[in-house]
Amino acid sequence: MADLPVLSDTPLSHPNCCLSLSSRLLETLKSLFRNESRGSGEAEPSSFSGLVLSVGCGSGLLENLLHTYLTQEEPKMTSMRVEGAEVATDASTIMAYLPEDRANTVAGTWALCRRAEDATVLMFVYPRSVDLVRRYVDAFLGWDKVRTIVWLGPQADWEVFRPELEKQHWLLETTQVTIREGAECGIGEYEMMAVLQVIDHKSLI
Secondary structure (H helix, E strand, O other), rough: OOOOOOOOOOOEOOOOOOEEEEEHHHHHHHHHHHHHHOOOOOOOOOOOOEEEEOOOOOOOHHHHHHHHHHHOOHHOOEEEEEEEEEEEHHHHHHHHOOOHEEEEEEEEOOOOOHHHHOEEEEEEOOOOOHHHHHHHHHHHOOOOOOOOEEEEEEEEHHHHHHHHHHOOOOOOEEEEEEEEEEOOOOOOOOHHHHHHHEEOOOOHO
16 A cells, blocks of 8 residues: 655645645545534534445545544544445556555446445545546435545536535525635635535435
8 A cells, every 4th residue: 555645734646635734624625524523402422433435536645634634643543434336447546545445446437436425525636527426425325324425626617517415305495505616715716615415414314
């Protein structure tokens, strides 16, 4: 497994990841998952748990940085687990930064990863296929555990993916959408983060 780089507070590009990375990005995601674990109106829990599945993770650099940060830097989040899913016949080659037990493969760009059914968070980083995002969103209604979708990519791409992530058949009073851009969340000035959080899962079924 490849060694992880040390991140700074300044978003920087890395050869094996499309997204600009920084320690601030990891902190932003940690805060998001803390709030997601707590839920609306609930007191802060003594520990945080859940599965974050990154769909189309590529090398797995961001995913392993995030997993390491959550489980080593934040004692309350030791039960958090970050996994990746990618089209590959050799996970050790494609997902070079992820250990085998957190690297999931699918048969093609049309296939959904089975681990998504156990995830509390789905993450899409620089997704290339609108159809694949559509397939995950369409299946979203049947997954009781998924409470958050995180989309990370260029601001210019958001308008292409936005219709699939804001489908009116489920994005009404049941979810809230937060948009954060550039340095505000620790990524490049041309990039953005869209977060869709479920408020009431029962009303989706």
